[in-house]
Amino acid sequence: MAEPLIYVTRRIPDSYLEPYQDRFHFECWEKEEEPVPREVLLERAQHADGLLSMVSDRIDGELLAHASQLKVVSNLAVGYDNIDIIEAKKRGITVTNTPDVLTDTTADLAFALLMATARKVLEASDFVKENQWKNWSPFLLAGSDIHHKTIGIVGMGRIGEAIARRAKGFDMDVIYHNRTRKQDVEEKLPAEYRGFEQLLQEADYVVSVVPLTEETTKLFDERAFKYMKETSIFINVSRGAVVDEAALERALKQKEISAAGLDVFTNEPIDNKHPLVALENCICLPHIGSASLETRGQMIELCLENLTAVLGGESAKTPVTQA
């Protein structure tokens, strides 16, 4: 019998796939500079037993309907808003994600964005590189402190908690908003629960770590930015679509908030014509929350373990259980 076919939607170094070569036949989209075209994905999915997918691949009803052999979709991300989970379940297709292994790395990046925006790190670096450092003056490139400020975390899941732990290391006060209150986190950290609007009003820095769902789409809208302080900084390491980007652009331009640090955008990838890129008080990163060598390696390994389990007739290690 032929080995099961696994279609991998990006290039993954051979060293990760080699240990599995005797069990599976891998086909990978090899071009680094462009994402797999929709028609190629649809066509390959029809023949594949397993997919190793990324967040920018739309695994929707149309794709699943034609993928008659498909048993498992192993998504290289903790988020799975790119996959129609209900449709997959109906068709008996297991969906897996990569929780836990990326928690600390993503929390590190949220902090990197917070520190870079609050202390004007990129602006200051450009200042030196552009040879503008001719003198010193007391308020030259003066930013705002992080220590002893209040961080407001929206979405107290694993990554939210890891950000809160880091904030404690910086002597910050932690307030959070979540669908459900988390008594254990409140006692352990400690952190205090706030209603969404109250959090926006009280926090010096607001960090979004909410998953993208119908309820969180454009959660950060014009009203939300108006609630925030003029000195507030907004950080987003979750999904771009939780933000009304036009409203954020206005809030940054009109200085309703002080700055933003964004790792994610509604339609990725963005180019340098994107209105948020042009703003001097906005740092834009290319969705690198989990991008450390160690973590990306662990994410790939977890994806492969999930594929092996499901195609071997066993339960997935980290299945997605709810939409």
Ligand code: 8YV
């Ligand atoms: C992914 C992410 O690594 O885990 C998520 O949900 O957004 C990132 O960690 C990235 O999107 C590549 O798939």
